Structures are given as structure tokens and as C-alpha cells.
Amino acid sequence: MTTTLPAQAPNARPLLAVDGLTVRTPHRALVHDFSLHMAHGERIGLIGESGSGKSMTTTALLGLLPAGVSATGSVELNTGREGAPTGNLLTAPESELTRIRGRDMAMVFQEPLTALNPLMRVGAQVAEIMLQHKLAPTRAEAHRRAVEMLDAVHLPDPAEAARAYPHQLSGGQRQRVMLAMALANDPGLLLCDEPTTALDVTVQRQVLDLILELVKQRNTGLLFITHDLAVVANMCTRVLVMNDGVVVEEGTTEEVFTRPQHAYTRGLLAASDLDATDAEGRLFTVASAKEYVPPTREQLAAEAAAAEAAAATEAEAAEVAAAEVAPAADAAADATGAGEAAQDPDRAPAAQDPAPATAESVMRVTDLVRTYTRSKTSLFKPAPEVRALKGISFEVPRGGRLGVVGESGSGKSTLLRILAGLDQPTSGSAIVAGNEVAGAKESQLRELRQQLQIVFQDPMGSLDPRMTVEQIIAEPLLVRGRNETAADRSRMVAEMLEAVGLPASAAERFPHQFSGGQRQRISIARALICRPQVVVADEPVSALDVSVRAQVLNLLADLVDEYGLTLVFVSHDLNVVRHLCDSVIVMQSGEIVEAGDTESVYRDPQHPYTQRLIASSLTLRQELAHAF
Structure with a gap:
């Protein structure tokens, strides 16, 4: 049930008062002299890149710092409700902190599947929050309120959802359950730590709108932690910018985003603004942000x-x-249909043939179908089938940049696996760099895998931690049929490291010794070492900070031009695809619902699904325009 709290009086105590917060290990300070005063109902964004201290700050507020990490300073919470905490939370006993968490302040985490108990139904988990803090008299009453909360976060059929386990819900639905748990006891302060990073663009928009709606209704204070500046512009009225554990700038969203005073803030804004490019047409980075005009x-x-x-x-x-x-088309269709009927009255209308292949096409997909058969669930029923691809067709010219967009379950990953020869289609044809994938044996796919290389989403997961960088990059050269010597391979690795902007000394180091952006550069170097014709990039920047994202996108664009590559770029970030790709296909439920040159599709989308994707995407300039 929604409760609207009274607005804060002009001279009332702040909801949250943080003064001189310092978080440190025995060896160094992670957060230094952090201060923040938040009014009741205020929405504040805490932004910065990985390692800036955002998550350590919020962990300290909750009293959940890991072993060996300590906090000093003052943190006071004043929710105005009976039994609210008094005094400095940093010195409060664990018993009081346990009473506060979930009742007076609550947290929504980035990955709901790891935060929810997989062995409990979600309704019971929401009810447990109320029972733990004795805010529901009986278990039956707690369950009734839990269903109400699931309804408040707009879960379809909340009574049925309450009986589901976390793995039976989608990512967006699980995040809604986390939000229901966080708000079940009407906390005065809600902490959100990157709550939409792992969600599809339309689900992200829905969850953000829902958070905004609920905190406004309840007059809840919101501290929103993210590296996505467009999300902050959408959600928050005030902003704090952190870098290396220090708040380098703070102010209203308008002040900070249109008149930044600190060089780091300007760099973050420049790298986040995909509508702005430098004199050479490249995205701004933190290093090149001096030329950027907000x-x-x-x-x-x-x-x-x-x-x-x-x-x-x-x-x-x-x-x-x-x-x-329309009139001319109807007349032509009538004439054509009459002619065909006269020739063969029983013949059904033929499907439209795909466009004829051109001499310059490096990739041609025709009527590609992939159907998976699941395990049988009944002795008397056939095994269920999943149609991952439903007869898709497209082609990519040599040197083209094709963007593939669509939400989870649209068929993007299945398409990539087939193009790379890692899966076989049920029917149809996929010709990549002159190699037919359909029906090819493993020995016939060697040439394909020399001509097509993949850059994966998670570089740490795709790099062998036991191999040096030189061994990782040189590995594609060790296939049968190549005759490079060890000296040749070392020379080629050195050239690729230079091409991707890494020092030659990196060759002898291991993946864990590099940052996320540097590891992605290593992945790109490995993909290009054998000079492929086609590079497939599968969400290569979704896990990166905005400044590193700009660097990697600039690098990809430069290398595609320098080596004459054909690029297939898969992403759920429509703004990145718009910047990097000259054509795009939009996939939904295994079908291509729209295709064309990028600007035409983005400026005038024809299919309702494409329109919804574009309307849901967050761009910094659009959100700033709406915020002011």
C-alpha cells in the first residue's frame, strides 16, 4: 500500500547527513572526506567510473564494509518515523544496523538474481522483509501486503508472481521484485547501485520510470549510483561527481551537466555525449575533452x-x-494476382525473393532458420520446439558496418554463433567470406574462422588467465596451414599491440594485470592478428565505463578503416550503433522486423518495435532537454 509522507519543512533536519566520511584499508584511503546532506524526497546522483569509490561509499552507509576495510566520520539518518536511528551510524552496534537496514534505508542491487534467494518464492521474500522488522502482525497479513507491493511495482498478475521462484522471472521482473522488497517497509532512503545496467533498453526505461514514480509518491530520498550520465539526467535533481575516492564536483543537474567546472566532469560529459565529435569525427574521450562544449x-x-x-x-x-x-499498388496487385491465377489457379502467392547477391558482398544470409528442440516434459507429448531464427535474410557489402539490435531473446546470439561456424542452421544459407556455413564439416570451417573473428562482451571471460598477452594474441596463428615462425609471431604481436594502443611491454603480462578497457584492446588485437575479412563485435563496450567506451569505439572505427574490415556490431545500445554503423537490422523474436541505412531507420522507424526501442533509449542530450 502506498504511503505519501509529509513534505519536509524548510528548517527540518536533513534526511541523510554525511560529514567527513573516509573509507580505508590498512594501506590506503578508498574514499576521502566524503560529505553529503540530502533532504527528504531529494534525488541525488552519485556518478564516476569504476574504482572511483561510489560503491564503497554506499556500502559504508549501510554498515556492510568488507573485512579489513574501516570507515570514519559521521553518518546520521533522520527519517522522522518512530524508533528511527539516532547518532552516528558508523559507531552504531550491529544490532541497531540490522534494525535499520530494510526499514529506514534500503538497497536495490545491480544484479537481482544474485541478491534474491533462489530457494524462496518471491512473495515470501517480500513478506520476510516485513516480518523481520515486525511491521506486519501475521504471516498472512505480510503475504497480503507482499502481493500489494508486487502489484505496486506493476508486475503482471502479482498473486501468481508471488508464487514464482526468481529463476522463473525475467531480468526486468526480478528487478521489480527487488524494488518491491526495498520499498516494502516505506524506508526514508533508497539506495540504487547501477540497478538497470544489465537490462534491455525498454526494460531499463520501465524500471527507471517505476523507481521515479514510487519515490515521488512516497517522498523517499533517492541516492542513485551509476556511470551512465543520461540515467542521472533522467532521474536526479542534484549530482555528485567522484574520482579516485574524492568528490570533485557537485551541484544541480543543470549546473554540472551544462557548466562543468572540473576537467574530469567535462571529460565524463564529453565521452557520454555520442552526438558530439571532435574535428576528426571521433568521439571525445577524457583526454580530448578540452575541445568539448557542453x-x-x-x-x-x-x-x-x-x-x-x-x-x-x-x-x-x-x-x-x-x-x-496505395491505389497504384492495389491495381498492380490485382493485375498480377489475376495473371498468376490464370496460369495456375491453385498456386499460393510466393514469398518475396531475397535481393540478388552483389560481387562486393562479403556476407550473405538467405532464409536462415534455427530451431531448437527442448527436452521432453511428457511421455505423451512431443518435445517442445523453440524457433530461434525464423527465415531471416540480409547481406553485408565488403567494408560495410552492420549494426544488429534487439532485446534479449531476439535471436542475435544464435545468429552470431551460426555466422562464426559455432552452430549449424536448421535450414537456409549463410555464406561468410566465400564459405558456406550450412552443412560444412569442421575441417571446412577452418578457413571461415581465419576470415571471421569475434570480439566478446566480457574480455576477462574470453581471455585465458594462465596465458601471457603474447600467447593470447598469437593463438589464432597456431592453426594448421600457417607457417609463421616464433619470431614472426612475436613481431606480429608487437605490431598489433601498437595498433591497439598498448605498450610492447604488455606482451609479457597476464590479463588480470590490466583494466577492463585494456583487456578489451587485447581481445581486439587477438581478433585482428590473422587479418580477417570480417569482425563480429558482440556487445564489446556494454561493460565499460563511458570514457573507456569512447576509446574502444574510436579504436574499432580506426581499425575497420585501416584494415578494410567488414564489421558486424551487436548491441542493445542503439546510440552506439547509430554512431558506429552505416546500416542496421532490428531483430525481434527471431525475425528481422526492420532494416536499412542507420540514419533512415533511426529518424523514421516504420515498425512499432523499432519505434519502441528508439523511444526507450536514453541519450544525454534528450534527457537533459526533458529535465530542464
């Missing part, structure tokens, strides 16, 4: 008005064109 309020308003006017003009033009074409 958008003003007037500029944002003008851009928003121009976009709305352009959309209205395109819609009118489309309506006029449809009205003019």
Missing part, C-alpha cells in the same frame, strides 16, 4: 524543437506518399 539550455531546447518538427514533417510526407502509392 550543450546550453537554449541549445537543448532548439535541438528538441527541431527534432519534433522533423518527425512531424516526415510523418506527413509518409502519409502523403502512402495515400498516393
